[in-house]
Amino acid sequence: MLNIENLHANVGDKEILKGLTLEVGAGEVHAIMGPNGSGKSTLGYVLAGREGYEATSGSVTFDGKDLLALEPHERAAAGFFLGLQYPVEIPGVSNLNFLRTALNAQRKLRGEPDVSAADFMRLARTEADAFDLTMDHMKRGVNVGFSGGEKKRNEMVQMALLAPKFAVLDETDSGLDIDALKTVAGGINRLRSPERGFLLITHYQRLLDYVKPDKVHVLSGGRIVRSGGPELAHALEREGYGELAA
Ligand code: ADP
Ligand code: MG
Ligand code: MG
Numbered sequence: 001m002l003n004i005e006n007l008h009a010n011v012g013d014k015e016i017l018k019g020l021t022l023e024v025g026a027g028e029v030h031a032i033m034g035p036n037g038s039g040k041s042t043l044g045y046v047l048a049g050r051e052g053y054e055a056t057s058g059s060v061t062f063d064g065k066d067l068l069a070l071e072p073h074e075r076a077a078a079g080f081f082l083g084l085q086y087p088v089e090i091p092g093v094s095n096l097n098f099l100r101t102a103l104n105a106q107r108k109l110r111g112e113p114d115v116s117a118a119d120f121m122r123l124a125r126t127e128a129d130a131f132d133l134t135m136d137h138m139k140r141g142v143n144v145g146f147s148g149g150e151k152k153r154n155e156m157v158q159m160a161l162l163a164p165k166f167a168v169l170d171e172t173d174s175g176l177d178i179d180a181l182k183t184v185a186g187g188i189n190r191l192r193s194p195e196r197g198f199l200l201i202t203h204y205q206r207l208l209d210y211v212k213p214d215k216v217h218v219l220s221g222g223r224i225v226r227s228g229g230p231e232l233a234h235a236l237e238r239e240g241y242g243e244l245a246a
């Protein structure tokens with residue numbers, strides 16, 4: 001589903017990704033761990049097509065398409081989703097409007113009809129509820145005045161509403177209390193399906209207690225230096241990155 005080959009990428013004129021190779025099959029959940037500054041968020045941004053994060057060589061095939069050749073909105077319409085490490089506040093744009101506009105814009109690019117206002121409201125209520133947000137959160141400006149945990153859960157509401165084929169979740173578990181962590185993990189597990197893949201960027205083994213990954217990778221110095229099963233996350237928790245990421 002997602003096939004990254006020897007990807008090099010720059011932020012400004014600094015090379016951050018230095019030959020990253022990673023393949024995630026449909027239905028799989030992979031976790032990426034790694035020291036601060038190793039390029040995890042950069043990987044998410046390069047995949048999503050954020051301005052200023054430029055792939056300089058290598059390839060990314062997503063669901064049979066050349067992902068890097070697509071505009072960011074085309075990547076989203078093709079089913080690629082990035083849950084941000086630091087969700088942004090958008091004052092003046094209500095969460096509901098933002099989500100409905102994003103959903104219908106993606107559907108339009110896929111040649112699908114708009115979701116009716118009534119269906120959208122039902123969906124929004126269901127997903128807000130699933131991630132312990134209220135309709136008040138949905139009516140407020142996007143993330144405006146949300147707590148850290150609410151922002152992370154709002155990323156999950158976005159993901160659930162847009163129902164992507166592939167989601168990269170960048171430290172969605174950071175800063176969550178144990179109840180919120182279980183809520184987020186439950187959401188990921190509910191959306192897990194044979195047609196959908198996930199890449200979970202995380203610093204903590206604890207998320208992986210609730211969302212069992214098929215594979216765990218260590219990203220260090222801009223490339224994957226180690227891959228294994230769930231036991232690798234336990235080893236990292238015990239031993240730190242020192243040896244394993246060297
Ligand atoms: P991680 O998510 O693994 O902690 P990042 O991908 O955020 O790491 O950052 C990797 C490296 O790229 C860091 O050295 C960081 O300072 C640098 N970097 C990321 N974004 C920018 C930016 N917009 N401008 C300059 N340097 C950046
Ligand atoms: Mg970091
Ligand atoms: Mg990061």
